[in-house]
Amino acid sequence: MNAALGLSLVIVALAVLAAVEGARTARRWRIGRSARVDWRTGLAAIPKRYLVDVHHVVARDPYAARMHALAAGGLIAGSVLAALGLMPPLGHAHLFWGAVALAFLVALAGGAMVGRRRYPAKPARLSGGAFQRLPLLLAAYVGGALLVALDAASGLAGPLGWLGLAVAAAGGFGLVRQLADGPMRHALAGALHLAAHPRPGRFEGERATALIPADLDAPRLGVAVPADFAWNRLLGFDACIQCGRCEVACPAFAAGQPLNPKKLIQDLAGSFKAEPPTYAGSPYPQAPPVAGLGGPERPIVGAGALIHPDTLWSCTTCRACVEECPMMIEHVDAIVDLRRFQTMELAAVPAGAIPALSESRYAEEPGGRPLAARTDFAAGLPLPLIAAKGSCDVLLWLGSGAYELRHGRTLRALVELLRKAGIDYAVLGPEERDCGDLARRLGDEATFADLARANIATLSRYSFRRILTADPHALHVLRNEYPAFDGRYEVIHHSAFLDELAADGRLALAAAPAGRLAYHDPCYLGRYNGETDAPRRLLDRLGLERVEMERHGKRAMCCGGGGGAPVSDVAGERRIPDLRMAQVRAVGATTVAVACPQCAAMLEGVTGDVAEVRDLAELVLAAVEAAPVAQGAAR
Amino acid sequence: MKTLVLLSDARHPVSGRPAPTATELQAINLARGLADEVSGLHAGPDAEAARGALGHGLARLEHREIPAGHDPLPSLLAAIGSEAPDLVLAGRRAGAGAQTGLLPYRLAEALGWPIVADAVALAVDGGVLEVIQALPKGARRRWRLRLPAVVTVHPAAPAAASFALGTARKGQVGAAIGIPAPLDEPAMEERPYRPRPRLIASAAAGAGAAERLRAATQAAGPGGRVMVDPSPEEAAQAILDHLRAIGVLKPASGR
Amino acid sequence: MSRTRRDPREEREARRLDGNARPRWRLDTPPSSSRLRRDPRREAEAARVPGAARLRLDRSGRVAGTLAPPPIAAEPIAAPTIRIIEAPAFLIAVVPDAPGGRLTPLDRQLLGAARLLSDAGGGAVLVLSFGAVDGLGAAGVDRTVALAAPPGGDPTMRTAELAGLLAALQPRHMLFPESATGGDLARRLAARIGEALFAGAESLTARLATRPAGNRHVEQRAAPPRLVTLAPDAQLPHTGTVHEARRLEAPEIAPAPAHDAILSVEDLPVAADALPLAEADFVVSAGSGVTDFELFRELARALGATPGASRMVCDAGLMPRAAQVGASGTVLEAACYLALGISGAPQHLQGVARCEHVVAVNTDLHAAMVERAGLAIIADAQQVMPALIAALKAESQR
Numbered sequence A: 001m002n003a004a005l006g007l008s009l010v011i012v013a014l015a016v017l018a019a020v021e022g023a024r025t026a027r028r029w030r031i032g033r034s035a036r037v038d039w040r041t042g043l044a045a046i047p048k049r050y051l052v053d054v055h056h057v058v059a060r061d062p063y064a065a066r067m068h069a070l071a072a073g074g075l076i077a078g079s080v081l082a083a084l085g086l087m088p089p090l091g092h093a094h095l096f097w098g099a100v101a102l103a104f105l106v107a108l109a110g111g112a113m114v115g116r117r118r119y120p121a122k123p124a125r126l127s128g129g130a131f132q133r134l135p136l137l138l139a140a141y142v143g144g145a146l147l148v149a150l151d152a153a154s155g156l157a158g159p160l161g162w163l164g165l166a167v168a169a170a171g172g173f174g175l176v177r178q179l180a181d182g183p184m185r186h187a188l189a190g191a192l193h194l195a196a197h198p199r200p201g202r203f204e205g206e207r208a209t210a211l212i213p214a215d216l217d218a219p220r221l222g223v224a225v226p227a228d229f230a231w232n233r234l235l236g237f238d239a240c241i242q243c244g245r246c247e248v249a250c251p252a253f254a255a256g257q258p259l260n261p262k263k264l265i266q267d268l269a270g271s272f273k274a275e276p277p278t279y280a281g282s283p284y285p286q287a288p289p290v291a292g293l294g295g296p297e298r299p300i301v302g303a304g305a306l307i308h309p310d311t312l313w314s315c316t317t318c319r320a321c322v323e324e325c326p327m328m329i330e331h332v333d334a335i336v337d338l339r340r341f342q343t344m345e346l347a348a349v350p351a352g353a354i355p356a357l358s359e360s361r362y363a364e365e366p367g368g369r370p371l372a373a374r375t376d377f378a379a380g381l382p383l384p385l386i387a388a389k390g391s392c393d394v395l396l397w398l399g400s401g402a403y404e405l406r407h408g409r410t411l412r413a414l415v416e417l418l419r420k421a422g423i424d425y426a427v428l429g430p431e432e433r434d435c436g437d438l439a440r441r442l443g444d445e446a447t448f449a450d451l452a453r454a455n456i457a458t459l460s461r462y463s464f465r466r467i468l469t470a471d472p473h474a475l476h477v478l479r480n481e482y483p484a485f486d487g488r489y490e491v492i493h494h495s496a497f498l499d500e501l502a503a504d505g506r507l508a509l510a511a512a513p514a515g516r517l518a519y520h521d522p523c524y525l526g527r528y529n530g531e532t533d534a535p536r537r538l539l540d541r542l543g544l545e546r547v548e549m550e551r552h553g554k555r556a557m558c559c560g561g562g563g564g565a566p567v568s569d570v571a572g573e574r575r576i577p578d579l580r581m582a583q584v585r586a587v588g589a590t591t592v593a594v595a596c597p598q599c600a601a602m603l604e605g606v607t608g609d610v611a612e613v614r615d616l617a618e619l620v621l622a623a624v625e626a627a628p629v630a631q632g633a634a635r
Numbered sequence B: 001m002k003t004l005v006l007l008s009d010a011r012h013p014v015s016g017r018p019a020p021t022a023t024e025l026q027a028i029n030l031a032r033g034l035a036d037e038v039s040g041l042h043a044g045p046d047a048e049a050a051r052g053a054l055g056h057g058l059a060r061l062e063h064r065e066i067p068a069g070h071d072p073l074p075s076l077l078a079a080i081g082s083e084a085p086d087l088v089l090a091g092r093r094a095g096a097g098a099q100t101g102l103l104p105y106r107l108a109e110a111l112g113w114p115i116v117a118d119a120v121a122l123a124v125d126g127g128v129l130e131v132i133q134a135l136p137k138g139a140r141r142r143w144r145l146r147l148p149a150v151v152t153v154h155p156a157a158p159a160a161a162s163f164a165l166g167t168a169r170k171g172q173v174g175a176a177i178g179i180p181a182p183l184d185e186p187a188m189e190e191r192p193y194r195p196r197p198r199l200i201a202s203a204a205a206g207a208g209a210a211e212r213l214r215a216a217t218q219a220a221g222p223g224g225r226v227m228v229d230p231s232p233e234e235a236a237q238a239i240l241d242h243l244r245a246i247g248v249l250k251p252a253s254g255r
Numbered sequence C: 001m002s003r004t005r006r007d008p009r010e011e012r013e014a015r016r017l018d019g020n021a022r023p024r025w026r027l028d029t030p031p032s033s034s035r036l037r038r039d040p041r042r043e044a045e046a047a048r049v050p051g052a053a054r055l056r057l058d059r060s061g062r063v064a065g066t067l068a069p070p071p072i073a074a075e076p077i078a079a080p081t082i083r084i085i086e087a088p089a090f091l092i093a094v095v096p097d098a099p100g101g102r103l104t105p106l107d108r109q110l111l112g113a114a115r116l117l118s119d120a121g122g123g124a125v126l127v128l129s130f131g132a133v134d135g136l137g138a139a140g141v142d143r144t145v146a147l148a149a150p151p152g153g154d155p156t157m158r159t160a161e162l163a164g165l166l167a168a169l170q171p172r173h174m175l176f177p178e179s180a181t182g183g184d185l186a187r188r189l190a191a192r193i194g195e196a197l198f199a200g201a202e203s204l205t206a207r208l209a210t211r212p213a214g215n216r217h218v219e220q221r222a223a224p225p226r227l228v229t230l231a232p233d234a235q236l237p238h239t240g241t242v243h244e245a246r247r248l249e250a251p252e253i254a255p256a257p258a259h260d261a262i263l264s265v266e267d268l269p270v271a272a273d274a275l276p277l278a279e280a281d282f283v284v285s286a287g288s289g290v291t292d293f294e295l296f297r298e299l300a301r302a303l304g305a306t307p308g309a310s311r312m313v314c315d316a317g318l319m320p321r322a323a324q325v326g327a328s329g330t331v332l333e334a335a336c337y338l339a340l341g342i343s344g345a346p347q348h349l350q351g352v353a354r355c356e357h358v359v360a361v362n363t364d365l366h367a368a369m370v371e372r373a374g375l376a377i378i379a380d381a382q383q384v385m386p387a388l389i390a391a392l393k394a395e396s397q398r
């Protein structure tokens, strides 16, 4: 008997203990609803999903990526190797123990990085409590094991080995104890979550951002209690490592509204446990107090439960949290599921959202305005109705922004450009109903489904090649969410469309000086649809001085206009568009180019030191008008 | 405490689609503050709009079927007779049709019950109903009356609950044949409505002669006047004069 | 009198009150351009002196309905001649709201309509009022009867008294304002006597009345029944000749008891600054340009206005959230909006779209609120506020 053999045995024992803890953890997910999971593909795909998809996210923070690779890689390699030491020829080979020592050395370096991140002071986004103990346990386990391995490799078999074994055993036991309800849970749940992910398409190169339709015949609509979540959603919540990346990305959190996606996931993870572990991260800013009572069959949302409704309604559904989450957790799905219950069962929507929902339902337009007035913005510009033409090449979907003065200017510019490029376009006119985006994000799936069906029935009567829209929300709904209702269309955003026209030479552009310009990516175009290049290409054709904000592309910050947040209007300490405008000004831009009616409205509402808000269509039109005449006509 | 809410065959004012009317939904809301279960009552050819109210907090709907154009009053009276509510609530005007707002009054008259219009809050204590009534310009009046009673609801009452599919699915509809009551008066001639310009009489018109004189001598009267950099006193006087000219402030006592 | 040509469409557009789904026009301002196409027939009709058996035209423009603005200055000079209708062919009874004995604008419009109805056939306008009312003669009233029932409290007694008068005096019509009080009383009476009510008439002649129905999608037309309520701003008030407003003794009517189920009716005191914004009639509102909120609240109290604020101010916690005016706050129905240091962002302007009058105080001549305002003061709100308070104080001491 020597310390090395002891280490091997301890590791095997720890593995058995870990398996028991793991089973205990997994049993808790069984309270959830069933979900269809392709286990074979999922399990086989774990390495690829981990090494490619997760790494893609983690690598945005190179320090964390290195830290995790060293700590996790070294720990797993060292432990597996050390367990193999039970095999006689290996167990006696000095060289083998040398290799084990190397692995644990690597892990120790990783552990040191974990420690350095948290000591002497941890950044606000990271959780404390058990997480502060993690580097210590890690150091004990891998440091102790390193001693044992060194001891064995050098053939000393001295007291240092036994000391190392004792420390390693203590640290290892501590780590395993963290498996069910501590930081180490992420390892187990995270791996399984990769296999049983509710949106496997995310790993197949799909954007997979469409909300999943609610079953409107279910006995209970939406999610009221933890048991209403599918089991793999509960698994997902348990995968959270409390890295706080979502917290940093969340616009509502930044604005001091009572939402913190990290705490939200922790509350959900705790909701189905008898004794939820204490949470030691940032709270929901300024959240009204709640009772804090959870349980598998207890309501999640409410002043007497875990999560205050204000938290739920603060979310702009911008998906920044989802985009940043290394554990691939789907925050927005969870939030919308919770909202669905609030809206469709309890009618407990924020006061400001009631008129929007009622009008969506009874007037098929969230502002309650006449559908025929949607084309009023055109003021003289020809807007042929598809009903009169029967068919067209490009069907222009106007969206609810058409009623607003600001977006009316954008649409006029767009129509002007269509004319100049000689496009065969038409609109639905009074037959265009709201696409249902607002109702759906506010959890009113019933109204959304009605609107979707009605629009799809209308669209089926006409023939057109593709749908063009200047509203990314409508784009997302028509392109990604109507297919679940059997409406399949080729939908193109005006940024891509105008870029196409310019590339084809159908629009002649001249440089239109506008000073420094920054492009603000709409969430529903960039993150939801991955379209970040076309708008930039288009802008670069205009010969402007374009600068990037720190947060741009798929990681851009939301303007605050999505998810019904403007109508829900949960109070915060600051306002999201003000923060975004400050970011525009921080890079010295005097113009901010937008590509969405919501973004335009939100950013235009900012006062003080502001950049001019121009839609892409307006900028392009200015460039076309600056171009020498006789060009730009249809070929 | 049994409360019945009268529901009209309402149409959305803009879209024209069947849609429960706001004050009727607000009535449901007020009623739910008095009792857990609120029933609705509709007499008419079909109850599509009234059925919509089930999604806004109504537990049960009684539908009395009568031919189009018939007077709903006899059917409503019969239903109220059998349901025996303590309180009947109604909207301010029906959500479609002639919209005279007369029905609740005729009902109260026929029942011999007191009626209070434009309620914004209700409370019941020992068979006595307290109604807070909204009057123009935010004024309020408190009524105390012995039940049973008829009360109509004002738009300033607390907002109605939003539509919830879950509640709508649970709601029950009781249908029965109502009492046919053809109207004897001839139907009124109807034409498409053409909005006529509102005649906003000048505030000066009808006011005292002195004020009219002042209004006439003011530069262009109320309408786009700009004063650049006046002294604070000049500015204050100009504002007060303007407020008087438009009739918002009472004439100064001293003049 | 120059007879120039005008483009009425353009003029009407210019006077259109913006920000309203339903078109509304401001008719008080004289048209700014001088091109006016005139209709001599209509003018003659309008200038026809009402009631005169022979055709008499009054070109001074004092008669209701002229196209030209009334030349007001001419009015106070001549001693008013009083028109007396000795033996009317019929009576048009009017029950004005007249809170506190003062006619409301709608009351005046109602009397204008009643005047036209009676003058069309040699009738007389009879006012039935609960309590004394001022200025009836100038508003075109020939006879008045003061009723016995108390003006406040349970309307049952008033209803019964009106029913009795209707039977005793047999007026051709009994007109009510379509207001909270008048509309309620008219409906009570109609239900009591089981008669038809023509509710919310927008035009009213002896032979034809029209009213909107079906959510203002259809117009109902009929010969007016006895009971009619008149919609606001549909008729012009009577101007011009003063009428006699002779007091008549009320006929003997057995007093009706109050409804025995009604235990009490009392008015609740509501201070202007405690009103819900949505119902306020006069709102004074502060934006980022206001720094002293004690002063601002004092000003609101002094003006008897309901205080509001822009979102900037509410976000900063300087005024409560409930005070926010605008798209995400309250959309006002107020007659007048006094905006102090508010830039007029689109979301804010949505909240005042339905306000008839806007007054702005702003240091920036180019602020959107200045453009929206009927009276704009380009000055520091911080200094105008104390001046306003001082001016109001000085007036009340005089």
Ligand SMILES: Cc1cc2nc3c(=O)[nH]c(=O)nc-3n(C[C@H](O)[C@H](O)[C@H](O)COP(=O)(O)OP(=O)(O)OC[C@H]3O[C@@H](n4cnc5c(N)ncnc54)[C@H](O)[C@@H]3O)c2cc1C
Pocket: A566, A577, A601, A602, A603, A604, A605, A606, A607, A608, C286, C287, C288, C289, C290, C309, C310, C311, C312, C313, C324, C325, C326, C327, C328, C329, C330, C340, C341, C342, C343, C344, C345, C346, C347, C348, C351, C361, C362, C363, C364, C367, C379, C380, C381, C382
């Ligand atoms: C979705 C959305 C919804 C919104 N909803 C609302 C809403 O409902 N209501 C709302 O109000 N806002 C709303 N906003 C905000 C709105 O866009 C503006 O930011 C806000 O109305 C500006 O408030 P303000 O006019 O007080 O401030 P500012 O825009 O800063 O204007 C201050 C004004 O005061 C003037 N001024 C400065 N000093 C003085 C002085 N000493 N004397 C006189 N004048 C002075 C300045 O010239 C300026 O015009 C919304 C914004 C968004 C994006």
Ligand code: SF4
Pocket: A239, A240, A241, A242, A243, A244, A245, A246, A247, A261, A262, A265, A321, A324, A325, A326, A327, A328, A329
């Ligand atoms: S939810 Fe994801 S991003 Fe947020 S803290 Fe947890 S693991 Fe990190």
Ligand code: SF4
Pocket: A246, A249, A250, A251, A252, A253, A259, A260, A261, A314, A315, A316, A317, A318, A319, A320, A321, A322, A331, A332, A558
């Ligand atoms: S979707 Fe956006 S607003 Fe909502 S929790 Fe995630 S980051 Fe925050």
